Amino acid sequence: MTDFSWDGRDKIRSSVALRYDGAQAPVVVATGAGEVADAIRSKAEESGVPVVEDPKLAQLLSQVPLGDEIPPALYRAVAEVLVFVMQMELSLQKQV
Numbered sequence: 078m079t080d081f082s083w084d085g086r087d088k089i090r091s092s093v094a095l096r097y098d099g100a101q102a103p104v105v106v107a108t109g110a111g112e113v114a115d116a117i118r119s120k121a122e123e124s125g126v127p128v129v130e131d132p133k134l135a136q137l138l139s140q141v142p143l144g145d146e147i148p149p150a151l152y153r154a155v156a157e158v159l160v161f162v163m164q165m166e167l168s169l170q171k172q173v
Contacts, residue, residue, distance in 0.1 A: 092117035093138040094126075095147070095155070102146035103155055108139040127162045134158070 092114035094107035107117050121128050134154050141147055147155055 090114045091132065091135045091139055092121075093135050094121065095138070097159065102149075102152065103159075104146050105138060105141045105143055108141075108143065110139075127165065129158050129161065131158065 089110050091110045092108070093105060094117055095103040096106045097103040109117050118128055131154075134151075137151060137154075138147065141151075
């Protein structure tokens with residue numbers, strides 16, 4: 078089991094993409110730093126996928142191997158992001 082820790086390296090642009098179908102824990106589907114992070118973010122924005130900036134969480138999630146579910150230690154943090162995204166989507170739907 079991996080020990081997930083944040084080392085404070087939030088000055089480097091990093092991105093992590095998760096897939097979540099509601100049936101199981103979210104899965105890490107892409108991670109990257111620098112130009113790769115920019116490409117992940119651009120693809121998400123082009124696809125209409127919400128983007129949340131959280132350097133600490135991104136650094137922690139980038140330690141999860143691609144294709145793996147996020148570990149229980151990160152459930153709460155990711156759940157908070159998912160709730161935020163769902164609330165934003167509901168808010169936008171009400172404005173239409």
